[in-house]
Amino acid sequence: MKPDIEYLPDDSIDPALDQELRNLLTMCFTQPHDVVFRDRRYFCEPYPNRWVIRNEQCAVVAHIGVHEKAVEVDGERLRIGGIAEVCVHPDYRGRGYVRTMLRCIHAWLAERGFVFSVLFGRPCLYESSGYFQVANLFHGSFPGGERTQVNAMVRELSGKPWPASEVHLPGPKF
Numbered sequence: 001m002k003p004d005i006e007y008l009p010d011d012s013i014d015p016a017l018d019q020e021l022r023n024l025l026t027m028c029f030t031q032p033h034d035v036v037f038r039d040r041r042y043f044c045e046p047y048p049n050r051w052v053i054r055n056e057q058c059a060v061v062a063h064i065g066v067h068e069k070a071v072e073v074d075g076e077r078l079r080i081g082g083i084a085e086v087c088v089h090p091d092y093r094g095r096g097y098v099r100t101m102l103r104c105i106h107a108w109l110a111e112r113g114f115v116f117s118v119l120f121g122r123p124c125l126y127e128s129s130g131y132f133q134v135a136n137l138f139h140g141s142f143p144g145g146e147r148t149q150v151n152a153m154v155r156e157l158s159g160k161p162w163p164a165s166e167v168h169l170p171g172p173k174f
Contacts, residue, residue: 003053003062003097005104010048013041020060021050028087044172047084049108051101053092061089062097066105071116071137072168081109081157082174083119102129110157117155120173130155134162139169 013021018041025037036043042065053062067082083105088097102117106129109117119126123133131153140147150173154162 003095003100005101006052006054007108008050008052010046010050017060021052021063024060024063024089025085025087027089029085041085043085044174047082047174050085051105053097053101055092061092062101063087064098064101064105066109067174068114069118069169069174071118072170073163074165078115078160079113080169081105081114081117083117083121084174086119086121098125099129102126106130106155106157113158115156115158115160116162117157118169119153120150121153123153126153132162134167136163136165137167137169139171139173 008017021041022037022039025041026034029037034043045067047065047067049066049068051064051066052060055061064086065084067084069080069082070077071080083102086098106117117131118137119131123131132155134152134154135149137152138147138149147168150169156162
């Protein structure tokens with residue numbers, strides 16, 4: 001049975017759903033630095049979009065957040081969807097929920113003119129959804145400021161290939 005995917009704008013989250021999301025994130029992200037999810041539903045900065053899947057009892061069992069960002073390359077700004085806080089309740093893993101949600105998210109991003117989807121994750125989890133690793137993405141302050149190379153994964157959404165030159169993501173990673 002295909003799960004129902006629900007889009008939730010961040011400004012629609014009430015206190016009860018906020019607690020439910022934080023509980024799921026806390027259960028799924030267990031590294032010491034992930035303690036932030038006890039107090040908020042995002043790791044670095046809030047994002048305006050999220051998709052969830054609920055179980056038969058209407059509890060949220062899968063979640064993906066999406067930032068609306070832009071990268072800069074050779075004087076051009078390209079819109080990207082930054083994929084964040086991808087998680088599935090342990091009892092619901094292995095059902096293809098992430099892949100199904102990403103298909104929906106990719107279509108949503110492409111319809112809105114986003115050129116790429118970018119995430120920071122393990123290749124073995126995202127290659128089947130069309131992501132590939134890139135080594136030319138840097139984040140930080142530009143131009144002339146401190147910058148850091150990051151290992152990222154990218155999925156093309158518009159047919160435009162990922163640039164070969166240095167790509168800058170202003171500000172922090174998501």
